[in-house]
Amino acid sequence: MYDLIVVGGGPAGLAAASAAWEKGVKKILILERDRELGGILNQCIHNGFGVKTFGEALSGPEYADRFERMVAESGIEVKTDTMVLDIDENRNVSAVNPVDGYVTYKAKAVILAMGCRERTRGAISIPGTRPAGIFSAGTAQRYMNIDGFMVGKRVVILGSGDIGLIMARRMTLEGAKVLACVEVMPVSSGLRANIARCLDDFGIPLLLSHTVTDIRGNKRITGVTVQEVDSRMVPIPGTEQYFDCDTLLLSVGLVPENELTKKAGIGLDPRTRGAYVFENRETENEGVFACGNVLHVHDLVDYVSEEARFAGEAVADYIENGERPKESFLLTTSGGVTYTVPQRIRKDSGMKLVNIYLRINRKVKKGDIVISADDMEIARYHKENLAPGEMITVALPSVLMQKVSGSDMMDVSLEEVP
Amino acid sequence: MREMTCLECPRGCQLSIDEESLEVTGNSCEKGEAFARAEITNPVRVLTTTAVIESGTDAMLPVRTQDPIPKSRMFEAMRFIKSLRVKAPVEVGDVLVRDLVGTGVALIATKSVKK
CATH class of the missing domain: 3.50.50.60 (FAD/NAD(P)-binding domain)
Structure with a gap:
């Protein structure tokens, strides 16, 4: 035992x-x-x-x-x-x-x-053929850094998650040409510092609101078509660009x-x-x-x-x-807060402060994270330069939760501040 | 004015520097100020890569420069590291090259690899 x-x-x-x-x-x-x-x-x-x-x-x-x-x-x-x-x-x-x-x-x-x-090509349904040369960024990273295999020479990266950004620099240093990093969202989910040191340092373009709409090649990938997308993420006709590449890395979450x-x-x-x-x-x-x-x-x-x-x-x-007794508050989210961890806070947690981790769905210059129960505000935290890619932490004092009497729920929301 | 993202920590502050007066704004700590000044005079980066290791339990040995080296020397350093053949065993932190391509900076192992 x-x-x-x-x-x-x-x-x-x-x-x-x-x-x-x-x-x-x-x-x-x-x-x-x-x-x-x-x-x-x-x-x-x-x-x-x-x-x-x-x-x-x-x-x-x-x-x-x-x-x-x-x-x-x-x-x-x-x-x-x-x-x-x-x-x-x-x-x-x-x-x-x-x-x-x-x-x-x-x-x-x-x-x-x-x-x-890692999420795979199947998870994001890209059309086109099924040639070799398409890797998730982490798989390529393992081949290169653990096994010592170079995975390709002309590379397009789909998705701008941190592993994709890191691999853009890694492959460039090893002599590959990284043609572009393509991101379907209007903002990158990667850390700002990684965009600067992995893309900007090497002049690799970051194409925001773009995606791969076709993959070509039979045995090995020979190229991809990249298109701009509109606000509903639908590809815009007439914006097609063709990249001649032998490798496509996926960094899509x-x-x-x-x-x-x-x-x-x-x-x-x-x-x-x-x-x-x-x-x-x-x-x-x-x-x-x-x-x-x-x-x-x-x-x-x-x-x-x-x-x-x-x-x-x-x-x-x-x-x-x-x-400890399971009696607890259930945390709900609103106003663009996409999740919290934990989802439940025990009324008797034995802790003075409970850290709540959360993410939001958009970039916000200045905003308040507001915790409320029964329409009563319990706590408010002012934050600056918020982004979906960066986790937010707030520390909720247990004494504030003791003020809540009528409810077993607490809501965590985001309010933008002008 | 030049704008840049600070690379000293994962926070990634947005810095601005006046290229004449060298006045830095947007930083949250002293490191940011020094980073912005270095960035417009002599930008430096820590280089991380792998080297071939022989007779060890791993095929590749992860390595890095002990301190940052000039950005302009990165590819030259990469070519040199490619020619290295390290012999196992190696301990994390072992100095593999005392002065990497004349930068005055050492190249160290970042993993222990047994024979």
Whole structure:
């Protein structure tokens, strides 16, 4: 019997496990399907991780190394090459690996830290042929940075998510010509800093409100047609541009990898595509927690680590004191707030401040995040330079929630300020 | 006036610098001010890439410059790193090249790779 089993040994799993260990949880097991710990950080060789956590800019593998050391110096058990197949309602975790075969472990608590996967061409339905040379940006990143294979020479990137931007620079440095980065939305979902250092530094054009409307080539891709789109994202006739390319990278978003969560019967929020969680990151199933990109897609690994440490500490509290009463506020969203994490805040959370993470649907120069219940304003936070690509955090004092008497709901909304 | 995005941290402040007086606005910290001045005189970046590693458990070794190097030297540095053959084992932080293409900046390993 383990106190805690962590599913996934990426940044979330490593931080959650080490935080739980530091809080006194003794029998911890991390299950990782890859041959090594670190998750996606191993292929993110670029710089800029850890500014918040360590006060210096590290590459992905360096950032992972810091957490791997913490785990190695603790008594946390790790099994790599191990695929978790099933988690049942009694927290029996079934997994398979080449050494132990098929095994079932029992745990007092489970942390889901499986991270996310990339959306694919199928998810965005681009017309055209089915040649080789079309990669999700993260797959290309793995081929190049882990395996050492150059994936192409003349490249178009569809989508301006951060991985796409990072790959634009990476491929340029390795000698490829990146012809354009094409984004269907009028704004990029990538960090402003990444647009500057990955595209602008190398003179790579960013075509906003444009998309790929045709793919050509039989064996290998030979080119793509790019068209401007109108405000309803419909391609505008007469705006076709043809790019002669041998590679198309897709950076069209990430989807939390929740097959295990679904199988376990845990409720998923269609907005985040992650589990519904309470303020301590516990899901609807008692003793099962979730954190990191499997819960909602974060902008920075630093935020993943922060959330995961918090979840690890919450597990320590759960193991010591049992589950807190489920009586809680349900958070609703309006005015352009697209989701919140957590979705529920317990009335007796035992916390002075509850951090609420949220995203909005448009760029706003100045705006207030307003929390209300029963049409009564509970809290208001002034924010500047808001964008869909950048997560917003507000800290709600528990004393303010105690003022709410008649309702079990709280609404989180965005009000623009002139 | 020149406009730019600060690259010192993920916050990405929008900076403006007066090219004559070198006065910087839009920054939230001191780093932003220094960044904007460097950007119009000698823009620098940390270079990250991979090098071939021999007899190790991995095919490629992720590497970076210990400090930023001039932007104008990036492709020259890339050509040099391509010619490197690193021998495993390597520890994270190991100096692979003391002075990368005469920039005075070291190239370091960013991952430990066992033999």
